[in-house]
Amino acid sequence: MKMTFRWYGEKDPVTLETIRQIPKMSGVVTALYSIPVGESWDLDSILKQKKLANDAGLEMEVIESVPVHEEIKLGSPARDKLIDNYITTIRNLGRAGVKVICYNFMPVFDWVRSELAYKTADGSNCLAYDQHMIDALDPRKQSLSLPGWDESYTREQLAALLRRYESVDAEQLFQNMVYFLTALMPACKESGIKMAVHPDDPPWSLFGLPRIISNEAGIDRLFRAVDEPENGITLCTGSLGADRNNDLVKMAGKYAAMGRVHFVHARNIKFIPQDDGKLFFHESPHPTECGSLDVYGILRALYENGFDGYIRPDHGRNIWGESGKPGYGLYDRALGAVYLSGVWEALEKTLPGNKKEG
Numbered sequence: 001m002k003m004t005f006r007w008y009g010e011k012d013p014v015t016l017e018t019i020r021q022i023p024k025m026s027g028v029v030t031a032l033y034s035i036p037v038g039e040s041w042d043l044d045s046i047l048k049q050k051k052l053a054n055d056a057g058l059e060m061e062v063i064e065s066v067p068v069h070e071e072i073k074l075g076s077p078a079r080d081k082l083i084d085n086y087i088t089t090i091r092n093l094g095r096a097g098v099k100v101i102c103y104n105f106m107p108v109f110d111w112v113r114s115e116l117a118y119k120t121a122d123g124s125n126c127l128a129y130d131q132h133m134i135d136a137l138d139p140r141k142q143s144l145s146l147p148g149w150d151e152s153y154t155r156e157q158l159a160a161l162l163r164r165y166e167s168v169d170a171e172q173l174f175q176n177m178v179y180f181l182t183a184l185m186p187a188c189k190e191s192g193i194k195m196a197v198h199p200d201d202p203p204w205s206l207f208g209l210p211r212i213i214s215n216e217a218g219i220d221r222l223f224r225a226v227d228e229p230e231n232g233i234t235l236c237t238g239s240l241g242a243d244r245n246n247d248l249v250k251m252a253g254k255y256a257a258m259g260r261v262h263f264v265h266a267r268n269i270k271f272i273p274q275d276d277g278k279l280f281f282h283e284s285p286h287p288t289e290c291g292s293l294d295v296y297g298i299l300r301a302l303y304e305n306g307f308d309g310y311i312r313p314d315h316g317r318n319i320w321g322e323s324g325k326p327g328y329g330l331y332d333r334a335l336g337a338v339y340l341s342g343v344w345e346a347l348e349k350t351l352p353g354n355k356k357e358g
């Protein structure tokens with residue numbers, strides 16, 4: 001297992017020098033943030049980013065993410081050129097020694113929360129999801145004021161994009177994803193790159209848009225449709241865990257045994273029951289007992305089924321007066337990394353070697 005940390009490049013207030021001081025940190029998970037979505041990433045720019053990490057004593061073996069252009073998700077005629085660009089990016093990342101690409105296939109919106117600074121009982125703040133607030137939003141009728149939504153679309157552009165998705169149901173989106181992945185596989189094999197799809201966050205349809213990587217059935221179907229070891233997942237516990245029907249311990253063990261967990265996002269969330277039964281959860285400290293997810297059980301299932309890939313602490317709270325990027329401050333993610341490493345050490349020292357290590 002390799003512990004990693006997300007780094008948003010040179011503009012990230014959390015510096016590489018800080019990250020390297022977190023115990024057991026092997027590398028950063030980063031991206032090239034200035035290249036527009038759809039354009040290919042040139043080798044020089046990739047190597048420049050890698051050198052920054054390497055000079056700080058950190059690896060750059062996981063990219064999060066190489067975004068997938070909406071035209072690919074829509075399956076429009078424009079997709080083939082964009083897929084060619086994506087393949088060029090894969091080849092260049094492979095040349096630079098990158099091993100895993102995290103991406104997602106969620107139409108228009110990726111992660112969605114109702115609050116970015118929900119105040120918890122201990123005075124820290126974190127991301128939260130309140131179904132009441134999400135239900136009250138209709139991006140087709142009103143300007144969307146969604147926390148974290150980057151407003152890169154005007155209201156008219158967003159409305160036009162949503163109209164185009166009216167003809168794309170979950171089945172069509174799935175076919176478009178299979179088309180995309182199938183095209184990528186030869187380059188992935190030649191380049192030593194594994195694709196790790198990030199599950200839908202949250203794992204259900206939002207604003208009428210289809211979502212397909214939300215549960216075991218969806219992931220199984222994707223693995224069957226493109227049955228290659230390079231077609232894997234980012235096991236994001238907080239994303240999948242928002243749906244209480246998802247048995248994360250089972251999924252972690254099953255997909256690790258298949259060799260399809262290429263990357264793990266470890267995060268805990270806490271469900272707060274509401275009188276009307278609607279969903280409310282906020283993100284919590286990483287340890288099992290601080291939230292509703294069995295983080296220990298998930299790590300144990302990964303360990304026992306031979307997982308030896310990359311992991312990073314996912315969203316942390318803002319604590320100790322830090323006002324960091326929501327979910328991506330330094331302190332709580334660093335605490336999370338050390339907790340995860342501690343659990344892993346205990347697993348290694350108390351259980352027989354995992355299958356990969358014989």
Ligand SMILES: [Mn+2]
Nearest residue numbers: 236239265314
């Ligand atoms: Mn995640």
